[in-house]
Amino acid sequence: MAKIRGHVIIKTEECKGCDLCVIECPQDSLEMSKSLNQKGYTFSILSYDTCTGCTNCALVCPEAIITVYREGKKVKATRPISKGQSV
Numbered sequence: 001m002a003k004i005r006g007h008v009i010i011k012t013e014e015c016k017g018c019d020l021c022v023i024e025c026p027q028d029s030l031e032m033s034k035s036l037n038q039k040g041y042t043f044s045i046l047s048y049d050t051c052t053g054c055t056n057c058a059l060v061c062p063e064a065i066i067t068v069y070r071e072g073k074k075v076k077a078t079r080p081i082s083k084g085q086s087v
């Protein structure tokens with residue numbers, strides 16, 4: 001079965017660098033930047049083409065700055081998924 005393709009858009013200038021989205025991503029798609037945003041924080045970036053659009057990152061983000069797309073369509077964050085669990 002083909003893997004579900006997802007994508008995220010992160011408002012990097014509003015990121016506080018808490019790292020929660022990176023920790024909670026079951027696909028290890030995200031990582032923290034090496035540089036700082038204008039507020040002086042490192043920020044989350046989508047670095048690997050492994051996102052399935054599971055919405056975990058959007059659910060845990062305290063700043064609510066992550067928008068998730070699954071198969072090209074915007075999706076609402078609905079339920080948390082543990083690492084290793086498939087979507």
Ligand code: SF4
Binds near residue numbers: 028030
């Ligand atoms: S939607 Fe899911 S797979 Fe994609 S970056 Fe966020 S946590 Fe990772």
Ligand code: SF4
Binds near residue numbers: 022066
């Ligand atoms: S959870 Fe939100 S605030 Fe925290 S690093 Fe990720 S995008 Fe930034």
